[in-house]
Amino acid sequence: MHLDWTALGEVAAVSVGVTVTVVVVFALGVLGLARREGARAQQDGTFTLGLGQATLCFLACAAVVAYGIHLIVPQLH
Template sequence: MDPHWSSLGEVAVVSVGATVGIVIVFSLGVRALAAVEEGGEPGDGKRPGGGGSTAYGARGAGAGRPGAPAVAVAGLCFLACAAAVFYGLYLIVPQFH
């Protein structure tokens, strides 16, 4: 029995690529939820916390809560990750076909 090395390589490349893609999309979702800090917008270069007496900076009531667009983007990212996971399970479990 001879292994098909090209098929094995193809499966390895696709699985590594899918794994990296899912991790990146999940990370973008987490980043979208953590994007809003005290007056800072995503990518403005401000460090979170802004200097207060606590370890994470002084926050007022409601400060640091993500807005609706950030929650929507995060939700879409997490939904895409869940869809990829469920599609993988669909491919693996033969009773689903």
């Protein structure tokens, strides 16, 4: 049995990279929701900025998850 260690390393590196990226983007989405709540409490004008940040971050996370499901499920090809 022969293992292609280079390919295995590439897959592991990409998996770790994408995982870290999705976690950071999700955390930025949670930060946007926290900013939204803080702006609501202070009657500040940055209410929509926090909501927009959260929406974009959560949509990006959902897109990555949907793409992963598309790659895994053979009926979607």
